[in-house]
Amino acid sequence: MRSSVFRLRPLPLAALLAVALPAAPSAFAQESAGEPLALKPAKQLNQTRRKDVRPAMALQADRITSELDQLSTAEGDVQLRYGGLLLKSRTLRYDHEQDLATAEGNVELSQNGAVLRGPSLSLFVDRFEGQLDSPNYFFSTTGGSGNAKVLRFLGEQRMRAEEATYSTCPVSEDGEKKRDWVLITKSLELDFEAGEGVAKGATVQFLGVPILAAPSLSFPLGDQPKSGLLPPNVNIDNRSGFEFGQPYYWSIAPNRDATFTPYVMTKRGAGVDSEFRYLEPQHRGAVNFAWLPNDRVAGRSRWDLRLLNQGDFTDTWRYDINAERVSDDDYWKDFRRRMSTQTPRLLQQDFRTQKDYNFNWGDLQTYARVQHWQALQVPEVADQFTTPYQRSPQIGMRLQTGADDSVLAGYLPTGRRARLEGGVEVEYNRFDLPTGSLSSQTQTGERMHMLGHVSLPFSGAAWWLIPKVSLNSASYHTDQPLLNGQRSISRTIPTFSVDHGWILERDTTLFGQNARQTLEPRLLYVNTPYRDQTDVPNFDSAPRDYNFDSVFAENQFSGVDRVSDAHMVAFGATTRWIEDERGEEQLRLGMVQRYLLRDQKITPDGTPQTHRLSDVVLLGSAHLNQAWWTDSTLQLNSSDGKVERTVLRLRYSPGPFRTLSASYRLARGQSEQLELAWQWPLFGPDRKAVQGGPGCKGAWYGAGRLQYSMRDKRFTDSVVGAEYDSGCWILRMGVEREATGRAETNTRLILQLELVGLSPLGSNALKVLRDNIPGYRSLSSERSAFGTYD
Structure with missing residues (x-):
C-alpha cells in the first residue's frame, strides 16, 4: 500500500446551512494547581489555524495508486484528513492537472460538528467548486438535520442547496414527512463572505400544515445582521381584540438598524411600531415610536415616543437622554405592553449632562439637567396621585x-x-408643576x-x-x-x-x-x-x-x-x-x-x-x-x-425546571398581599429524556404567578400558563391579568410556538413567564440555536 501527501486549500464545510446554527462553544481544557487536567464537554471541537499556513493532507485507504502529477486513486475504506476536515468514501480519484477530486460510495464529510452524507462528490479543490449529490446533513450544535437534492460549492465562501430541508425533529421510521416541523426551501444560497443567506420559496410546515411562508427570506450568517422579515407577532386581549403584527428588520449599516412592525387590531384598527438603533464611537441609543393613527375605540390617534440616548462630547464630558411620552392618560391601560417604563402612570423626560475634573486631591463634577414628567391621572379621585416637581433646569457642582x-x-x-x-x-433648581398635577x-x-x-x-x-x-x-x-x-x-x-x-x-x-x-x-x-x-x-x-x-x-x-x-x-x-x-x-x-x-x-x-x-x-x-x-x-x-410591616419569602427548587416560591407582604393599614409562583412538571417523561429522538414523548409543565390582595379581597397582577415540550418544539399558552384600576383589569391571552432551532412564533410568552416567575428557566435553554431571548 502506498500513500500520498498533498498540499491543498482548506475546505470550509462547517458552516453549511447556518440558517439554524450559532457559533458553537469551543471545547477547552483547564488545569489548576493540584488538580488533574479536565476536559469541558462541547457539542463540537473547533480548531484555529493561521490563514497563511496550509495543513497537509493525509490519505488513508485499503489500496492507493498514484501516477506522478497525473492521477491518484484510493479504494476501500478511504479516509482523507485535511486540517479539521474528514472525508470518507469507498473510492476517491484526484486529477492533479484539473485539481479535481471525485468521491463515490457512502461519501461523508464532517467538520466542526457538521456531518454531510451523499452518494457522490466532485470538487475542484483549489477553487472549491463542485457539488455533493443528494446530501443528508446533521449538526450537533442544534441536533438539526435535513436533506437536499444537490449541494453546489460556488467558491470558498459561497454554496447553494437545491430543494433543501431542515428540522430538529427526529426522523421516524416512516421517513422525513413524519417530522413534526420542517423548513422547506426551493433553493438556499449561503454567502459567508457577505454574511448573508437567502432562502427562496421558504415554507415552515408544522404537523403537516404550512404555518409560515415567504417567497424570499434573507437571514444573517454568524453575528452580522441582515435585512428581512422576522417571525410575526400575535396578541389577544380583552381591550384590543386580536392583534397581528409582521416585523421587518432593516440592517442600515453595521452600526445602525431599524425594525418596522405594521400591525392590525380587530377592535382598534391598524398601526405601526418602529425602532431605530445606532452605535457610534461616542454616541449610542435608540428611538422607539408606536403609532395608531385612528383608534376606533377611543376615536383619536394614539402614540408612544421613547428616547434612550447616551454619548460623550469629550473623555470627561457626557450626556444622557431618557424620555418617554404618550398621547393620552388611558394609554397605560390599553397599550401597557408597548411602554418601557417601570412606572406606567408617571413618565419621565430626563435630559442631563455632566463634566468631570480629576485632581490629585479629589474630584469635581459640574452638571446641568432638565427633568419633566407626564402624569397619567384617572377620573377616580381615590386613585389619583401627587406628582413630583419638574426641574427646569437643575444646575450644580459637586466637589x-x-x-x-x-x-x-x-x-x-x-x-x-x-x-x-x-x-x-452647590445647586440651583427651578421647580414647576407638570401636566396632570393635582389641583x-x-x-x-x-x-x-x-x-x-x-x-x-x-x-x-x-x-x-x-x-x-x-x-x-x-x-x-x-x-x-x-x-x-x-x-x-x-x-x-x-x-x-x-x-x-x-x-x-x-x-x-x-x-x-x-x-x-x-x-x-x-x-x-x-x-x-x-x-x-x-x-x-x-x-x-x-x-x-x-x-x-x-x-x-x-x-x-x-x-x-x-x-x-x-x-x-x-x-x-x-x-x-x-x-x-x-x-x-x-x-x-x-x-x-x-x-x-x-x-x-x-x-x-x-x-x-x-x-x-x-x-x-x-x-x-x-x-x-x-x-x-x-x-x-x-x-x-x-x-x-404590633407588626407594622413584614415580608416573608420561601422558595423550593430541587432541580432544573422545578421551582416553587411563596411570599407574604404586610404594611399595616395599607396593604396585605399573598403571592405564589411556580414552574413544575405536570405529566409526561422527565425533561432530560425529551431531547428529540426516535419515539420520544412530550411532557407538560405548569408555570405561573398568582397575586392576591387580602385587603381588597381580589386577585391583582397574575399569570397562569402551561408548556408542552415535545423535544423539538415547545408550545406555551396561558392568561395574563393586569389590574388597571380598582374595578378594571386587562386580560391577555398568551400563545407561543417555538420550533427549537428557529425563531418562536406568536406572542412573547417566554418573556412574560421569565419576568413574573422567580427562578423560571426556559425549557429550550439547552437546545435552542438562539439561546435565551426577549
Whole structure:
C-alpha cells in the first residue's frame, strides 16, 4: 500500500446551512494547581489555524495508486484528513492537472460538528467548486438535520442547496414527512463572505400544515445582521381584540438598524411600531415610536415616543437622554405592553449632562439637567396621585476628596491612617408643576442650596470610627406667597454624627458543617438641632423607607427641603454563617433600632415622636441546602408590640425546571398581599429524556404567578400558563391579568410556538413567564440555536 501527501486549500464545510446554527462553544481544557487536567464537554471541537499556513493532507485507504502529477486513486475504506476536515468514501480519484477530486460510495464529510452524507462528490479543490449529490446533513450544535437534492460549492465562501430541508425533529421510521416541523426551501444560497443567506420559496410546515411562508427570506450568517422579515407577532386581549403584527428588520449599516412592525387590531384598527438603533464611537441609543393613527375605540390617534440616548462630547464630558411620552392618560391601560417604563402612570423626560475634573486631591463634577414628567391621572379621585416637581433646569457642582466615595457608600475597615475627608454640593433648581398635577398642588419657585460635610475617619483591621460634621443650607424664592405671607425664606441646619462598627469572625460549625461566623455590630450617634420648617416649601423631600439600612441614615427624609431634628443613637448587629467549602452564606440574622435622647418634632408622618425607642427591625435569611431558600424582615412597633410591616419569602427548587416560591407582604393599614409562583412538571417523561429522538414523548409543565390582595379581597397582577415540550418544539399558552384600576383589569391571552432551532412564533410568552416567575428557566435553554431571548 502506498500513500500520498498533498498540499491543498482548506475546505470550509462547517458552516453549511447556518440558517439554524450559532457559533458553537469551543471545547477547552483547564488545569489548576493540584488538580488533574479536565476536559469541558462541547457539542463540537473547533480548531484555529493561521490563514497563511496550509495543513497537509493525509490519505488513508485499503489500496492507493498514484501516477506522478497525473492521477491518484484510493479504494476501500478511504479516509482523507485535511486540517479539521474528514472525508470518507469507498473510492476517491484526484486529477492533479484539473485539481479535481471525485468521491463515490457512502461519501461523508464532517467538520466542526457538521456531518454531510451523499452518494457522490466532485470538487475542484483549489477553487472549491463542485457539488455533493443528494446530501443528508446533521449538526450537533442544534441536533438539526435535513436533506437536499444537490449541494453546489460556488467558491470558498459561497454554496447553494437545491430543494433543501431542515428540522430538529427526529426522523421516524416512516421517513422525513413524519417530522413534526420542517423548513422547506426551493433553493438556499449561503454567502459567508457577505454574511448573508437567502432562502427562496421558504415554507415552515408544522404537523403537516404550512404555518409560515415567504417567497424570499434573507437571514444573517454568524453575528452580522441582515435585512428581512422576522417571525410575526400575535396578541389577544380583552381591550384590543386580536392583534397581528409582521416585523421587518432593516440592517442600515453595521452600526445602525431599524425594525418596522405594521400591525392590525380587530377592535382598534391598524398601526405601526418602529425602532431605530445606532452605535457610534461616542454616541449610542435608540428611538422607539408606536403609532395608531385612528383608534376606533377611543376615536383619536394614539402614540408612544421613547428616547434612550447616551454619548460623550469629550473623555470627561457626557450626556444622557431618557424620555418617554404618550398621547393620552388611558394609554397605560390599553397599550401597557408597548411602554418601557417601570412606572406606567408617571413618565419621565430626563435630559442631563455632566463634566468631570480629576485632581490629585479629589474630584469635581459640574452638571446641568432638565427633568419633566407626564402624569397619567384617572377620573377616580381615590386613585389619583401627587406628582413630583419638574426641574427646569437643575444646575450644580459637586466637589469631594478622593476617598470620600467610600465614606458615603458605607465605610469599610482599611487600616489606613486617619485624614480629613470632605465634600460640598452647590445647586440651583427651578421647580414647576407638570401636566396632570393635582389641583391642590399650587406652589412653584426656585431654590439655591449647599450641602457640605467634613469627616475624620479612623479604622483598624476590623473596626472603623467616623466623626462627621454636615451642613444643609437652602434659600427659596416662590411664585406664590408662603404661609408667613412672604415669598423668600432661608434656613441652615448643621448635623454632628459619629459612626462606629466592628467586623468580627470565628470558626464554628452549623448543622455539622464547618463554617465561619461573623458578628457585625454598629452604632451611630446623630445630633441635629430643631429648626422650624413649617414655612419652608417642600419640592423634593420624601420620607425614607424605614428598613434595615435607613435606620442608620442621619436624616429621615430624602432630598434637601426637609431635615429631621434628631438627638438619637441607632444601634444594631448582624451575624452570618458562611460555609467553608463553597463560600456560600447559609444563615443571616440581624436586628436594628433607634433610641431617642430627646423628643423629635419633625417626623415622616408629621406627628412628634416622644417614645424613646423606635420600631425594631428584625432580619433573617437562610439557604441551608441547594433546594431551600427563605428570607424575612419584620418591623415591630415598640409601643404596642404590633407588626407594622413584614415580608416573608420561601422558595423550593430541587432541580432544573422545578421551582416553587411563596411570599407574604404586610404594611399595616395599607396593604396585605399573598403571592405564589411556580414552574413544575405536570405529566409526561422527565425533561432530560425529551431531547428529540426516535419515539420520544412530550411532557407538560405548569408555570405561573398568582397575586392576591387580602385587603381588597381580589386577585391583582397574575399569570397562569402551561408548556408542552415535545423535544423539538415547545408550545406555551396561558392568561395574563393586569389590574388597571380598582374595578378594571386587562386580560391577555398568551400563545407561543417555538420550533427549537428557529425563531418562536406568536406572542412573547417566554418573556412574560421569565419576568413574573422567580427562578423560571426556559425549557429550550439547552437546545435552542438562539439561546435565551426577549
